[in-house]
Amino acid sequence: MGNISNEERELREIENLEREDVEKAGVDVEDASGVAPWRQQITVRGVITSIFIGLIYSVIVMKLNLTTGLVPNLNVSIALLGFVFIKLWTKILEKANIVSTPFTRQENTIIQTCAVACYSASYGGGFGSYLLGLNRKTYERVGGTSTPGNTSDTKEPGIGWMTGFLFVTYFVGLTTLIPFRKMMIIDAKLPYPTGNATGVLINGFHTPKGNVMAKKQVKGFMRFFSFSLLWSFFQWFYTGGDHCGFAQFPTFGLKPWRNTFYFDFSMTYVGTGMICSHLVNLSLLFGAVVSWGIMWPLIRVLKGNWFPESLPESSMKSLNGYKIFISIALILGDGLYNFIKVIYFSALNFQACVKKGNHITASVTYDNQDQNQNQTPDDLTRNDFFIKESVPTWLACAGYVVLTVISINVIPLIFPQVKWYFVVVAYLLAPILGFCNAYGTGLTDMNMAYNYGKVALFILAALGGKSDGVVAGLVACGIIKSLASTSSDLMQDMKTGHLTLTSPRSMLVAQAIGTGIGCVVAPLVFFIFYHSFDVGNPDGEYKAPYVIIYRNMAILGVEGFSALPNHCLKFCYGFFAFAVLVNLLRDWNPKNIGKWVPLPMAMAVPFVVGAYFAVDMCVGSLVVFVWSKMKCKEAALMVPAVASGLICGDGIWVLPSAVLAWFKVRPPICMSFVANK
Numbered sequence: 001m002g003n004i005s006n007e008e009r010e011l012r013e014i015e016n017l018e019r020e021d022v023e024k025a026g027v028d029v030e031d032a033s034g035v036a037p038w039r040q041q042i043t044v045r046g047v048i049t050s051i052f053i054g055l056i057y058s059v060i061v062m063k064l065n066l067t068t069g070l071v072p073n074l075n076v077s078i079a080l081l082g083f084v085f086i087k088l089w090t091k092i093l094e095k096a097n098i099v100s101t102p103f104t105r106q107e108n109t110i111i112q113t114c115a116v117a118c119y120s121a122s123y124g125g126g127f128g129s130y131l132l133g134l135n136r137k138t139y140e141r142v143g144g145t146s147t148p149g150n151t152s153d154t155k156e157p158g159i160g161w162m163t164g165f166l167f168v169t170y171f172v173g174l175t176t177l178i179p180f181r182k183m184m185i186i187d188a189k190l191p192y193p194t195g196n197a198t199g200v201l202i203n204g205f206h207t208p209k210g211n212v213m214a215k216k217q218v219k220g221f222m223r224f225f226s227f228s229l230l231w232s233f234f235q236w237f238y239t240g241g242d243h244c245g246f247a248q249f250p251t252f253g254l255k256p257w258r259n260t261f262y263f264d265f266s267m268t269y270v271g272t273g274m275i276c277s278h279l280v281n282l283s284l285l286f287g288a289v290v291s292w293g294i295m296w297p298l299i300r301v302l303k304g305n306w307f308p309e310s311l312p313e314s315s316m317k318s319l320n321g322y323k324i325f326i327s328i329a330l331i332l333g334d335g336l337y338n339f340i341k342v343i344y345f346s347a348l349n350f351q352a353c354v355k356k357g358n359h360i361t362a363s364v365t366y367d368n369q370d371q372n373q374n375q376t377p378d379d380l381t382r383n384d385f386f387i388k389e390s391v392p393t394w395l396a397c398a399g400y401v402v403l404t405v406i407s408i409n410v411i412p413l414i415f416p417q418v419k420w421y422f423v424v425v426a427y428l429l430a431p432i433l434g435f436c437n438a439y440g441t442g443l444t445d446m447n448m449a450y451n452y453g454k455v456a457l458f459i460l461a462a463l464g465g466k467s468d469g470v471v472a473g474l475v476a477c478g479i480i481k482s483l484a485s486t487s488s489d490l491m492q493d494m495k496t497g498h499l500t501l502t503s504p505r506s507m508l509v510a511q512a513i514g515t516g517i518g519c520v521v522a523p524l525v526f527f528i529f530y531h532s533f534d535v536g537n538p539d540g541e542y543k544a545p546y547v548i549i550y551r552n553m554a555i556l557g558v559e560g561f562s563a564l565p566n567h568c569l570k571f572c573y574g575f576f577a578f579a580v581l582v583n584l585l586r587d588w589n590p591k592n593i594g595k596w597v598p599l600p601m602a603m604a605v606p607f608v609v610g611a612y613f614a615v616d617m618c619v620g621s622l623v624v625f626v627w628s629k630m631k632c633k634e635a636a637l638m639v640p641a642v643a644s645g646l647i648c649g650d651g652i653w654v655l656p657s658a659v660l661a662w663f664k665v666r667p668p669i670c671m672s673f674v675a676n677k
Helices: 006-023 044-067 075-095 105-124 136-141 159-170 178-187 193-205 208-236 254-258 267-275 278-301 319-359 377-388 393-414 420-444 449-500 504-532 545-563 568-588 600-609 612-630 632-652 654-662
Strands: none
Touching: 044 075, 044 105, 044 267, 044 504, 044 632, 044 654, 075 105, 075 193, 075 208, 075 632, 105 193, 105 449, 105 504, 136 545, 159 393, 159 449, 159 504, 178 377, 178 393, 178 420, 178 449, 193 449, 208 267, 208 632, 208 654, 267 612, 267 632, 278 319, 278 600, 278 612, 319 449, 319 545, 319 568, 319 600, 377 449, 393 420, 393 449, 420 449, 449 504, 449 545, 504 654, 545 600, 568 600, 600 612, 612 632, 632 654
16 A cells, blocks of 8 residues: 555545545535625635636637637636635635635636636637738738728728727627526526536535545646746747747658648647547548648649649639638538528427426437436525526616617727628627527537628628628628627526526626626737737748638628639539538437548638648547546546646747747747758
8 A cells, every 4th residue: 555656545535535425416415595695706816816817818819819710618727727726825825824715616606707708809809810801911811902002901900999899899798698598597408518517617626525636636737837838938949940940840751741741849739639529639630631631732733724833822813722712611511501500409499498398408419309307406496596696687688788889889980891780780680699609509519609700791791892891791790709609608607607506697797807808908919929920921830820711701702703713613612512411421320420520610720720730639639548548537637637737838938939029039049850862
C-alpha cells in the first residue's frame, strides 16, 4: 500500500465518495428554503471573477475565431474556473482571519452565466465573419476594384460603431423569449444538453466528492497551463520571419508541408481537439484530405485551362474561388438540411406537447421516442422555485419594444445602406426565429443562429441590389444571428439555473451584465489582433476564413451564379448534394453508420484554412483515446481540465506577443526548412 501514488490515492478517495452518493441516491436533497434571495445570489466577488474569466476567454475565443472559426463549448471549463477562483479567494481571506460568505452553487452558476455571456460577443459578434467582411481589404481580396473614394460597399472596423452595433443587437435577444421560459424548461422539458451538463457539474462541485475532484482538476489545469504558456514563449524566439518557427515544422516532409499537411505544435488546437468529439476532428481531417490532398493540386495543374495563368491563386476567379465557393456549398447544404430538420421535428414535438401537456417529455434525439418520466420531489421543488422566481412578462415586452425602437434608429445611422424598414422586418421576425432556434437547440444542442442569419443575408442582399446589397445582407445576417443566438444562450443558462435552484431573475441580470461587458471588451480585443497581426490574410496565421466566405455569400446573393469561376458551379452542385446525402445517411442509421459519417460543416473549414489545424485536433483526439484506454476514470475526470489548461496557456500568450508586435519587437531567430539540393 505504501507504493500507491498520490494520483491513485486521490482517485480511490473519489470512488469512495461516489459509493456514498450511490447509497444516498434514494434521498431527495433539494430544498429551496435555504436558497438566498435573487439579489444576494449576485455578489461583488462573483461579478469580479466573471469579468476576469470573461476577459481571458474573450482573448482565447477571438484567437480561435480569427484562425479557424471553430470554437468548442467552454461552459464546463468556465464553471470549473469559477469554482477554483472563489475557493482560492475564500482561502486567502480565511488565512487573513476575515470571515467570508459561503460559496454556493447559485453563485457558481451566476459566475458561469456572466462569463459565458461576456465571451460570447467575441465569437458571435461577427469579428471573424460578417462585420470584418465589410472592410476594404476583404473587398479587394474578393475581386473588388480599388477605386479611391469608393466606400459604398465597405466599412472599416471601428471601436465606436462596432460597440454600438453589438449593444443594439445583443440586448434585444435577452428579452424575446422570457415569456416562453416556463413552456420550454418545465412544460416541454427540453433537455438542453449543454445547460443540463453544466448544471449537473456545478451541483457536483458543491459536494464532498466534487471538492476532491476539483482539487485534482485544478492541479492538472495549472500544470498544463504553465506548460502551454512556456511552450508558446519558447516558440516565439524562432519566428523571426515569414514561414518560420515550430508552427511551420515539415512533420511529414516538405511536399505535404507545401499542401499544409503538418503538425504545427499549437497547444490551442490540441486542447480544442481534446474537447471536440472524434467525429468533428475526423471530419476536419477528411475535408483536408479531399481538398488539399486531392482537389487543389489537381485544379492547380489546370491553370491556364480553367482560369488564366496571369491570375494569382488568391483571386476569386482563380484557385481561391474554388476553395471559397465549394466550402460555401458544403456549409449551405448542411445548414439547409439541419434547418429544415430542426424546424420539422420541433414543430412535431411542440404540437405533441400542446396536445398532451406535461405527459410528453421532449426527445433528445430525432427518433421521436417519448420518454415518459414521473416527476420526482426534486423536480417538483425545482419547478416551483423556477415559477416563483419569474420575470414579469410586461417587463420583457416593454424592454423589447424600447430596444427595438432604439435599434431601428441607430442601425441605419451606422450603415446607411440598411434601410429602416429592413430593420423593422428583422425585428418582427426575431421573436419567431429566436423561438425556433431556442426550441431546436433544446432538442439537439445545435445552435442554428448562423443558418437563420444566412437566410436573411441572401434575402436582403437580393433586395438591396448591386449598390447596397452586399452591406445590407451582411448587416441583416448579423442582426438575425445575434438575436437568435442570444435567445438560445439564455435558455441554455435557464436550464442550468433550473437544476441549481438559481433564480431566473438573477440569471437574467447576470446575462445582462456579461453581455454589456462583452459588447465593450470584444471590439477592444479584436483591435489588439487587428493592429498587431495581419488579420484576414489568407497566407497568414490569422486567416479569418469565414470573412471571405460571408462576403462572397453576399456577392452571390447580389450577382447570382455569374460570380463563380469556370466549372465551379458543377462542383458546388455536387458538394451541396453530398452534404444533404451524408446527413440523410446519418439520420437513417445513426447508431451504426451515423457515428462514422463526416460532418459537412466541419469538412468545409479546412477547404479554406488548410490541413495543419485538423492534424493538431486529431492529435488531441488521439491523446484522449490512448488516455481513456490506459486510465479510463482518470481520463474522464481530467480531460476537460487538461484541455482547458492547454487552451488558456497558449491563449494568454497572445497578449504579450501582441504587445511585442505593437512595439515592433521582432523574434531574434528564424527557423525554417528547405530541400537538400
